[in-house]
Amino acid sequence: MSGEKDGSGLYEALDGTGLSIYPKDELSDRQVQVRPDGTVEAVDDLGFALGFRITRRRKLTLLPERINSPGAAPQRGFNEIGANEDAAALPRTLSHVVYFVPDAAKMEAFYIQRLGFAVMDRFTGGGPFLRPASNTDHHTLFLIQTPEYMKGIEHFAFHMQGPTELMLAGSRMVKKGYQSFWGPGRHKFGSNWFWYFNSPMGTHAEFDADMDVFDDKWEPRVLPMRTEHSQIFLLEHREKWAPGG
Ligand SMILES: [Fe+2]
DSSP states (O other): OOEEEOSSSEEEEOSOSSSOOOOTGGGTTSOOEEOTTSOEEEEOTTSOEEEEEEOOOOOOOOOOOOOOOTTSOOSSOTTOOSOOTTOOOOOOEEEEEEEEESOHHHHHHIIIIITOOEEEEEEETTEEEEEOTTOOBSOSEEEEEOOGGGOEEEEEEEEOSSHHHHHHHHHHHHHTTOOEEEEEEEOSTTOOEEEEEEOTTSSEEEEEEOOOBOOTTOOOEEEEOOHHHHOSEEOOOOOOOOOOO
16 A cells, blocks of 8 residues: 555545555455545544545645755845744645554554554654655654543644744744644654644644654664653743843
8 A cells, every 4th residue: 555644534545547546455354435536434443534545635846944054055045034924834734643542552553564654763651653655754643552531633733834934823823812732842753843732623733844754764763752752842932022121
């Protein structure tokens, strides 16, 4: 299966043949339904919904966040301003989804053995960071072991241009009255900047930026799931302020 998580439970077939592609043999032990639009639906081993469809992704050609750093060639040219308070700061792509699961080992086996995901890193006492074969992001799916009653979606995340637009978007969320849940900060595994908010959907929603990418040569790291391993620093939003007498 060559597929890519789109963040909403859908795994997109990427071969572009126009056929309804999904891992038929791997899902032969469960009920599979085909929607009128050709999307194939099933559930994973703990009952989370799965969907498979021909990809609708558009290739993005956008500028990254550009910084000027001593000792390196400037990424922004002369007279080009870096602090743009009016930047749209919109999400670019869906990044990942995180499930609270009562049996992380069972879920890990399903996604690896049936759908060809790979483990990128792992928190002992937590769970694995997983990515499907065609996506180089550190994780599109992260599983966290919890008691049964907590089972469900913990959060989903959107990739932003970079840390500046993440900060802009998060600051606007605070100003609009949304409750900051965690962040801003920078994760250790994946290196992504993060800022989580309570969402009206009953889950958390995350802006992230500058996530590591990987290929098959990567050797997964293993660390206990503790606060010092969940971020390299953690900040707190403050009201705007200016020095003065
Ligand atoms: Fe996340």
